[in-house]
Amino acid sequence: MSHASAAKLTLYGVEALDERRALIASLARAGRNLSPADVRQLRRALFEDVGVSRDEAQALFDLERVQDAPCAEWTEFFIECLTDHVVWQCRPTGVVGAEQAEWLVREADRCRTLTGVALLANVLAEADRAPAWMAAAVRVRAQAPEVQAELARQA
Template sequence: MAKPTLHDFIETKISGEHVSEDDVVTLRRYVYGDMVVSLEEGAALFRLNSADLTFAPDWYELFPEAIGDILVHQARPQGYVSDENASWLIEQVGLDGRVCSRTELEAVLHVLEKARKAPEHLEQFALRTVADSVISGTGATRSGADLVPGVIADGEVELLRRVLYAGAGCSGMAISRAEAEILFDLNDATVESENAPAWLELFAKAVANHVMALSGFAPPSREVALAREDWLNAPGGFEGGLSGFFKKMIGGGISGVRDAYSDQPDPFAERGAAMAAEISVNEVVTEGEAGWLVERIGRDGVLHENEKALLRFIREESPNIHPDLRPLMEKLD
């Protein structure tokens, strides 16, 4: 009698109710038995993941690991995700019409975090997936939690930050226009909500990073601009860490940005000092920047507190305010 294949085993498990720890061990043997994980095996794992089953905890480690090995570690050249493989991943995630945060989104993030370079559309897909789930109250970030649709909670802020931060490993040093647009869309959609305070911080820091890039400045890497965990234990606690950084960056204008990045402890200090030395020569908001900001801020007809913080940043430190921005500046408190 022929030995059951991976396909046979998965079909048997789909007809049941639960994938046990022993089942995960068996799956690992099937997938890694020949030391190579194929796209066909990856598609089989996606099929199992999409079934209406309960899973042992080890499944949530095996699934992202296997997908990452397919698209990153076994890629040629290693570490570079091709356009075709990125499209394959997006297609697999969307086959059942929903995204599960503990597996499918985790697999996408695992790929982005491990890759040396990945197509921009893969990261934008992850960011848009999280943003859409925030607005709808279902999907990737909910995972059974009783959260309110249209409200950005702390956990969702951290997930958004993680998606943005993952782009640093894919040669996306600055926040892109597409990413900034997604953040603006999410901000507009949740303007009436009581969002977590951390959302304002992330939004303003990320968009400021993008504006710096527009002006020709080599902006702080995402590692520096978006990381939180290394600051939470800084001297002075939260106030001295992330909160202190944000107050310097936004409240202190250009000089605050210089101070904020220069003051960061290792491993950011050396990089921060070089960035701080460059910031002072890029204080002018160009016509291109102004046009984009005016269109983007005015799209929903509401001037949000997050957007006011950005405008104050520009007003206080730019030597020449572009005329297109003056009507918005006049609306500031």
């Protein structure tokens, strides 16, 4: 007996849920910076439904790790998509729990990018409530010399 993949009804018909994760993984495996067209494709695939799963969010972090010169569209999409996942899709909405905060900070640290730090700051700005330690952790990361140097370079 074969196992069918989970499916969902999308604007484009019935689509396997695994295809969304496969799209993200294929872009990460390519190991190249995303183009604005790639980001538009991701946006269509991920935002046509109720949002992203934790597995897909994890895959987006993997994709962020291969970006060495991200386009502005990727940075905006990454921050928007993951903020939406953590703050608004997880229940209770608006609340970042300790487990979510630990996962988010750990993954942002693994990225070692300005985009990761910007994501953390954006999550804090949008959340109604987050663990107190998270604000302190984000402040330390934002004040790191390499982050400040990158901000100065981009100014």
